[in-house]
Amino acid sequence: MRRGLLPVLEGARIAKAAVNRPDLRWPFPENMAERLTGATVTALRRRSKYILADLDTGETLLIHLGMSGRMLISGNQVGQFHHAHPAPEKHDHVVIETDEGARIIFNDARRFGAMDLLETATQNAHWLIRDLGPEPLGNAFHETHLIAAFKGKRSPVKSALLDQRIVAGLGNIYVCEALWRAGISPLRHAGRIGAPRVAALVPIIRDVLAEAIEAGGSSLRDHRQANGELGYFQHTFRVYGREGEACQTPECAEKIRRKVQSGRSSFYCPACQR
DNA sequence: ATGGGGGCCTGCCGGC
């Protein structure tokens, strides 16, 4: 999503911001529309699943898509052809227009998403940011870190990898996919996986994410990439959403199972994953 | 202190 927004938002001035309801998951900050209007986006960054847009006002706009959030871009796009603005839709909660004629619509049916304005200088102390673990694609996420984080942990490895304090940014799909590639059962307690197998998870997690980003995201159902086109990583899922299908490991005769763990579906091969 | 489950919302799909 950051990559999709980059050409229209970074360096652009927000000419107009329309806020169509008082809240998403939490109330919007006071006077959000006024505080956005006239601001120039100096940098567009990402931390975990949050988009962070630094403004020249000293504030940073934080955006989270939750489960069903989408960003739709229309109008002038730098280096691209012109897209007509779409007709307004139900759940278009925030609409931002730039000086250069681009329109960005935040649409979120379930409203699990979020937006907030942070003081840029102290953004890392924000309650949504401060406890996040290392970025999985960054240098701070390494074998030693994951081994230490798993040590003594009683929770299933599935829950541990979804814990944003251990590693930031993994969701249900990518944890399922990484565990299948690593041959680790989602049910296994994190603290009872041998160090070499934990270490092997690190490059696997990086691979899964890098491939997903390259393919443009997962894009299930109504979730779209920032440019409005469907992503393709969903076609490469090996286990997620494949309950009852044959395991894709060569020679493996098992079928993929689904099991609910702390309220989330885990998909896994009972033969390949131990 | 840690871990599991509930809850927040709406929409869609399949079964009856």
Add this chain to the structure above:
DNA sequence: TGCCGGCAGGCCCCCA
């Protein structure tokens, strides 16, 4: 056709 249950990419909060 309509109704109902189940399910969905996340994550805070409460309780044991």
